Amino acid sequence: MTTPRRGRPRAKDLDTAILQAAIDVFIELGIGGMSIEQVAKRAGVGKPTIYRRWSGKEQLVADAIEAHVSTDIQWPTREEITAGDVRDLLRHNISRAARTATDPRFRALIAQIYGSAVTHPELMRMYWDRYIQPRRDLAFAMFERAQRGGAVDEDADLDVLVDMLAGAVTYRVLQPNPPTERQMRRYLESAYRQVGLLSRD
Amino acid sequence: MTTPRRGRPRAKDLDTAILQAAIDVFIELGIGGMSIEQVAKRAGVGKPTIYRRWSGKEQLVADAIEAHVSTDIQWPTREEITAGDVRDLLRHNISRAARTATDPRFRALIAQIYGSAVTHPELMRMYWDRYIQPRRDLAFAMFERAQRGGAVDEDADLDVLVDMLAGAVTYRVLQPNPPTERQMRRYLESAYRQVGLLSRD
Secondary structure, eight states: OOOOOOOOHHHHHHHHHHHHHHHHHHHHHHHHHHHHHHHHHHHTHHHHHTTTTOOSHHHHHHHHHHHHHHHHHOOOOHHHHHHHHHHHHHHHHHHHHHHHTTTTHHHHHHHHHHHHHTOOHHHHHHIIIIIIIHHHHHHHHHHHHHHHHHSSSSSSSHHHHHHHHHHHHHHHHHHSSSSHHHHHHHHHHHHHHHTTTSSOO | OOGGGGSHHHHHHHHHHHHHHHHHHHHHHHHHHHHHHHHHHEEEOOOHHHHOOSSSHHHHHHHHHHHHHSSSSOOOOOHHHSSSOHHHHHHHHHHHHHHHHHOOEEEEEEEHHHHTTTTHHHHHHHHHIIHHHHHHHHHEEEEHHHTTTTOOTTOOOOOHHHHHHHHHHHHHHHHSSOOOOOHHHHHHEEEEEETTTSOOO
């Protein structure tokens, strides 16, 4: 039954198609509502093709989320944060974060990942380790720099401050009447001012 | 086919059983993964019994969430916030919030409500209007009082501050390794200090 089509390039195309279909179905139905069968149908492949590669929908969705977020635009590096102009970095970061946070597909993806946090904690764990933690590390670098400059108190609880920033954004975009990109930019400026990363002038 | 069992008390018991089953199934499977059939099975009733009362799973879950959160312990009133000792109120509020936020069923419910925010916004809207907004109003009253006392800047953006508090809590409890009740109390104290509602001493 093995056909010549199972060569390398074809396999990679298939993977891409399956991962894309998996993200689409996950965004629409959530992990509790989706099945491998639906992903197979959406990707135009048979169920066995998927089961040869993934043991279940949780593993498939974890890989699909990873493939999806790895194409996200890059944050400044730790070196840029230490050396660069903080105000420039923040302005750049705010524009980018406002665009990402108000993208309907991003909102829908975040909602479903949060939705599965308790019933399928492995998805949140994967998203946390691969996507959130590296960004938290950079946020910490920004706060530490602001602490050295005196804009943020030395005894501030940085874990809580980072949660307050990230939490406010997640919370805001999932509220009824989600913000426009422009409203989100102003919102982020206000949040950064509140924690001391932007001055109040 | 109508039987005498459809009298008032029996109908109320049935409603309670159906709403309880609906919350259980929603917490387990999310709105995208659940069906009226599963709720009917869990409640030990026929599907028509549910469809006589609710037109679909969204309406049923909205009512189930409302019934569930209405049994939540009460916040201080606006009068208590204006007249009472702020430190006492906060201490009371922190204990209670830490207990609620670390309750596994509450975490699971919050996760599923956030999970449905984009695909079923009417659920979030209902939860927002009935549960979150009244609590936000009280948080505003606390901030306004703190502004009058000088602990919070007069030009602080209260909408953003309230989101930062509420967002941080939601964000924290849905992270991998959710906090214990004791850790959550310390976390809340730190967050309240950060926004100026608790002093740093």
